[in-house]
Amino acid sequence: MYKIAKHLAWLSLWRRKSRSIMVILMIALSLSGLLAIQGLYDGMITHMINTTIRSDSGEISLYTKEYRLHKSLAYKLSPVSKIEEKLSKIKEIISHSVRLQQEGLIATAHKSLGANIKGISLEKERDFGNFDTFITQGDYSFGKHKKEALIGATLAKKLHLDIGSRVVFTAQDADAEINAISFRISGIFKTGNPALDEYTVFVSMEKISTFLNLKESATQIALRIQNTEQIKQVQKKLQTMLPELEILRWDELYPLLIQMQEMMQIFNLASYMIVFIVAALGIFGVMLVSVLERLREFSIMLAIGTPYKMVRNQILLEATFLGLIGFMVGALLGWIILLYMSTWGVDLRSFEAGLETFGLNAILIADIQYYYFVQAFFAVFFATLLSVIWPLRILKKIKAIQVIQGKML
């Protein structure tokens, strides 16, 4: 009986071809739009999280317990080699970066601004998060004598600095003495992380250690973990191993990113609701008209003994075919759009300034996840089921013989 219902449903679907095609297109277009938006939203957030992890936090960062509150060199990590030795015992840690940071004043001949100076190892940062890919101008180098620096793009713009410009950085050293050091700009970087792009200058670790009068010291050790699912487990291990330190995950260091992720999930949910309503209304409209115009035919079928279950299955299958074809066309279209957007990105250079404020690139790269399609399938499937409730209710309530005799239409 299911086979007959399926056959009838398929034939009935194409009885009014243009109407069915319109609904299929309606579902497909809204679905592909939804998939594209979801991929773009997720891509934006993934990009922000990735660049933050690569350029600063790693999956986990180590600080002394008071450092983040006071930002003072008195709360430094020392000796670094002992901590590194302990870290080397954890196999899930694939790389780490030792950084020494101090707040101070950066000045040119014309202007001065508050900034952070950060000592790093270029090789380690390359290994840690491919920092060299953030360089937009100049070289990824501290020069032959380590007297050169990398500067954030926004900070460079504010100070009107170019490659080769000289800056002076003034800060308090570990003995509370005010010192100044001069650097020439060798490279300008843009990470998308406003804390780095607007306020940070990277210099060599050796140079800053001498400048701040510190040895074997750091303010942050950032770690990269092999598998994202191991982050919490590694954090726990480190908390046991180094109880005197503050061990923080990237999402604890940057809660704003999680908030943004949640906000995007709300946007996605709203988009799903729109598609759900569009699909449900489209299929409902078609099925209602389709059932009403075939009420006599259904009545004849019921009168000659066709079980109601079969007629109900026929209508359900008809709606399911509509939804399923709409989903397949939409998913294919959405996949093509997502593939394009994840390969070539969406060029929003005309909104570059606004996007930079949120730490976003002007070219947005979309994400593709298989669960987008699973979610979309269920949204369309439930919309289909919901849309046939009323037409089936009408069918259940009719008295077949009255419809056949034209007394109830």
Add this chain to the structure above:
Amino acid sequence: MKLNHITKTFYPDSPKEVKALTDINLTFNKGEFTTLSGESGSGKTTLLNIIGGLDSATSGQIFLDDEEISAYSEKKMAKLRLQEIGFIFQAYNLIHVLTVRENIGFIMKLLKFEDKEIESRILELASILQIENILEKLPGEISGGQQQRVAVARAVASRPKLILADEPTANLDSKNSERLMDMLRTLNEKEHVTVIFASHDKYVLEQSKRIIVLDDGVVIEDR
């Protein structure tokens, strides 16, 4: 089939109350070719619908092979209609998306007959009803007379015990009416199917072996 004290009242206990049938007692034997006749509003269609389980009686009982079918649930009644009764309505009673062949075999398919058996029955009926050349056509592509013949073929295909036909010639011209009646008569004689019509068509009445005349819901003549 036995009808005991069948009464049908529409809108009971309301100002619009209509007594459509009053105390109908009838027996139909196997192989009968009967017409329920009478003026419009006499209750013949209502009686036919009650016999076929498409409508329920306000009171009274219907027995088929000594089993009271008037007490059947809607689901059981639908099963009985599918297995034992063939219906022919006035017009437009085919499934529009199915071909003539599929329409004829529809009930047999629902009853899970073997495909081979369905096919041979379709060909047999198509030959008797002279519709072999339209088997692949859709109902919308054939004439009203041909549609009624297809409806007859569908009604008798599964060899039901009873065929109920409500004004089957109402939308046909005299030539097609005669042809349809001749065919039903042939099927009645060949396959011993009990046929009950509701009609006031002169030719249908002439062809009938038994005529039951109703007037205002009461049987006034049974000959």
